[in-house]
Amino acid sequence: MLRSLLARFSIDPYLLLLIGTVILALLLPARGAAQGIAEMAVTLAVGLLFFLYGARLSASAVWAGIAHWRLQSLVLASTFVLFPLLGLAVYFLAGAWVPHDIAIGLLYLCLLPSTVQSSIAFTSIARGNVPAALCSASVSNLLGVVLTPILVAWLLPASGGGFSMGAIEDIALQILLPFLAGQALRRWIGGWILRHRTLTSIADRGSILLVVYAAFSAGVVAGVWSSLSVPDFVIVLLLSTLMLAIVIAITTALSRALGFSTEDEIAIVFCGSKKSMASGIPMATILFAGHAVGLIVLPLMLFHQIQLFVCATLARRYAKRPQA
Template sequence: MLRRTLARFGIDPYLIALMATVAVAAVFPAHGTGAEIANDAVSVAVALLFFLYGARLSPLAVWEGLLHWRLQSLVFASTYLLFPLLGLLLTRIFGGFLPSELIAGLIFVCILPSTVQSSIAFTSIARGNVAAALCSASVSNLFGMVLTPLLVVLLLNSKGGGFSTRAVESIALQLLLPFLVGQLLRRWIGPFLQRHKAPISLVDRGSILLVVYAAFSEGMVAGIWSQVTLADLGLVIIIDVVLLAAVLTITTFASRRLGFSKEDEIAIVFCGSKKSMASGIPMANILFPGQALGLIVLPLMLFHQAQLFACAVLAQRYARRPAQAKTETPGEADLATAKT
């Protein structure tokens, strides 16, 4: 009844849940042992998310997603070409009004890899090409471990950084291993998950709420908000929102002009418009030693919140499209012909 009432007024219940999570984190942030528990809960939720994806997706769908080079190329171009160019343009326009640490933070946002968890979760909620999103977001993070430090050196003249074996291990243990286990068990549990989609939906949405709570708690405990003026904070928010809106618009327009299916468009929009805070904060610790790290990662934290809210709304809009509107992704037509 509550969901129907909110929908009547055009209010997304999940967006309210996100706002409530931020409010809880602001009033009751996790710190000390609580923060460790929250981070462990995020790790478990993400691992469970990828296990369920592995159990639900067919190996053929994963392989087709990996070989969908046009989609992967467009997401890669958005992440490592479009974002940096827009970031340089916006910081050139507004750079004189912000401290150098915030300018560096805005550039840093633009050269980070895409998120993995939320990109795939929102793609799933929106009924998009999850297999392609999984491959695209994962490949983006693998390239990001090399490209992000190089772009920091090139654009920010920062010393340090390099290839992180710990990040590779994290991706392998937290994402790839659960997915492979799900693939191995798909024969037995896959049909059940296809019939009962509520568990996957709960993990999709719940994992994002956990990430929001843990990330916002970390910022509250670190006292980031006391290190910046309201004017600076407002301008950073404006730049982040303009940057996100521009990328969402361009990726949507490009995917439609290039003839991608609606499912592929969803994967492109969600994977190509995101920036990973989970990768970004650990990278910032390495790439900006001895600098005001709190101010440098502040634009990333704000952008992360903005992208979650915006993509939550977009995902629900995509999900409400009629089921018959689904179009064939590249390779489906050939596969159907081969079966006949």
């Protein structure tokens, strides 16, 4: 009955789960030891997700994703060219309306690499080109370790520079290692996983819910959500939504104009429109030492939540298309 009611009013049940997760994090955020448990749960969920991807994907599909240079080039151009140009425009536009550190934060989020876990999870939910998305998101994060500090030093020279090699270790331990383990065991468990696609589907959606809960909990515990006045909050929310909408529209239009398949378009849109909070917050503590880091990362935290909700809805719409 509940499923029929939701379908009648075109309400996405997964979107309701996301909203419920946010409310849970606001009312019962993970604090102290519970916060560590939540972070560990996210790490384990991400590791399981990429282990399943590794066991499910053939080596030829992975190499095809790596060799898809047109797709990879478009994603990188969106991440490190289109977004920074938008960020500069927003930085100068918002400078007269919001505190300077928040304006810096709006530009900073545009200089970050793409997310890995959620980009690939949403591509999988939407039935897109998962191998290409995996390669795009991973390469984006590896390049971001170097490119983001360079762009910050170039566009915001007063902020200082530097980066943490921990980002490379996180990618290796949380993503590449489980994926390679899945590839190694694919001969024995790959067929079983392909016959039980529900397992991967639960891992996709469950990991997103864990990321949302952990992110909102961290924001509540740190008090960052109370650092903005209502007008500042509305301005940042509108600008973040506008930037995301522009990038999604441009990447979608370019994908179709350049003749990419729907599966490739999905990977391009999801990998090219996201920004990584997992990489962005640790980098910010080093790149903006001496600044109000809490205010600088606020736009990133807001953008992160917006992109999860928007992309969850978009992924479900893509997934409803007829099977090829």
